[in-house]
Amino acid sequence: MIDNSLVTAVEEAVRRAAAAEIMPRYQQLAAHEVLEKAGPYDLVTVADRGAEEHLAAALTRLLPGSVVVGEEAVHADPTAYEAIRGTAPVWIVDPVDGTRQFVRGEPEFCTLVALAVEGELLASWTYAPALDEMAVAVRGRGALLNGKPLRSGSPAPGSPLRVAISHPDYTTPEQKQALLRLSVDGVEPRPCGSAGLEYLAVARGELESVAFSWELAWDHAAGLLLVEEAGGTDRTRTGERYRITGDNALPFTAARDTATAERIRGLLAQD
DSSP states (O other): OOOHHHHHHHHHHHHHHIIIIIGGGTTTOOGGGEEEEEETTEEEEHHHHHHHHHHHHHHHHHSTTOEEEEHHHHHHOGGGGGGGGSSSOEEEEEEEESHHHHHTTOSOOEEEEEEEETTEEEEEEEEETTTTEEEEEETTTEEEETTEEOOOOOOOTTOOEEEEEOOGGGOOHHHHHHHHTTOSTTEEEEEOOOHHHHHHHHHTTSOSEEEESOOOHHHHHHHHHHHHHTTOEEEETTSOOOOTTSOOOSSEEEESSHHHHHHHHHHHHOO
């Protein structure tokens, strides 16, 4: 299913969607083009909606019989999320990851696309148009950033573990307590920005780990495969791998290497 021509065609489709729907509105949004969904930290813009519609049409043309699970479509119809658990190939789309940054006119936002079949991630695309960065991962074939191999490596011995963590507004009291356990010697937690770009930072070895308390697949699918194919791994709080189909023990972590993932998971799991 995943041949080089499809990988290239999806990359081109992502770039076209960003060029048509996102970048013309970058630093040009009017007040009426920004809306709150569930509060001030959950925004949607005309660019999000336009890019998702553009991608949904393009991706299903590229792979007949496939379906799309997109953030904005699921917001309109929550039952659409169930397609992730179906048998048809599914495109998991976050049209603008880091919408708050996009609204503020900052460049740290991206478009995320992943392809999965029956719960297994097969390929992903992470595109930051304002930064001119395209990261592509294909299961078993590695990860590339702007066409060059991407390797996460391991932290230098004795160096602090830098961890991007969930915003408190997205945590339950129990999850918040778990994340607070990362505030120990040798670990440097900070609030996360765009989830997709935090995963990219892990994959390129600029960040040791991420720790998230929500599991909606459009935020994580592309980045998790990117980290894995760059040499990293992920763990839920109870030690299993993250499942895009849900029911994960939260918070979970993705990290540059197995030792770091286990270190962060152990802290999250402490009673």
